[in-house]
Amino acid sequence: MRIGDMVRRTGVSERLLRYYENQGLLSPARRASGYRAYTEADVATVARIRGLLAAGLGTATIARVLPCVREEAEVLAPTCPDLVAELRVERDRIDLAIGQLLTSRGLLDQVIAAGPAAPPTEEPEAPRTAQTTQTAQTAQTAQTAQTAEAI
Structure with a gap:
């Protein structure tokens, strides 16, 4: 799959995929045209990278851990x-x-x-449309006219 498909599958940006490649975390194959060709294994690797990053590991540590992780059980291989x-x-x-x-x-x-119980939240004010604005202005004008007559 091409990089755009990989972005959609993993939710990781193109820039971040290239960064993972530059850090030695991801090694997609290259097509004759030079475009990256990602596989299902690469999708799994990106998920593993994201999980290790979320756990707080840095990319240098992840680069050393990834080769030791067994695909099927995600456990360290005895060689590490x-x-x-x-x-x-x-x-x-x-x-x-x-x-x-x-x-x-x-x-x-x-x-x-x-603390005291939180006060109930107020309903958000409805957005004003041209009609509600005009109705409010008409009501205000009528009230102003009545006040002027009373004086």
Whole structure:
């Protein structure tokens, strides 16, 4: 598939796909014309890259992890034991961040519970059309005329 199809399939921009390629994370084949030719495996690789980025790994670490990930089970291959220690450090960092976020959420929950009930939200004002604007102006003009007569 061409890059436009890859963008639609993965939700990743052309620029980001090229960046992944420049970082050594993605290696699409090239057609005789020079255009990139992506495969279903490339779609899976992009999903894996996005997941690892979301987990907080940098592209340099991801470049070392990707060759060790087995396609079918997404586990480290036995040939990459040197990454296990580094990935444990990353996991511990993520666990710490999760703990901090849970603490923050707990604090917000306490503040929300201690505060008064939120007032009901008001209905948004309907957009004015030319007719409603004219009707409002006519009503205002009539009221002004009545006030002037009373004086």
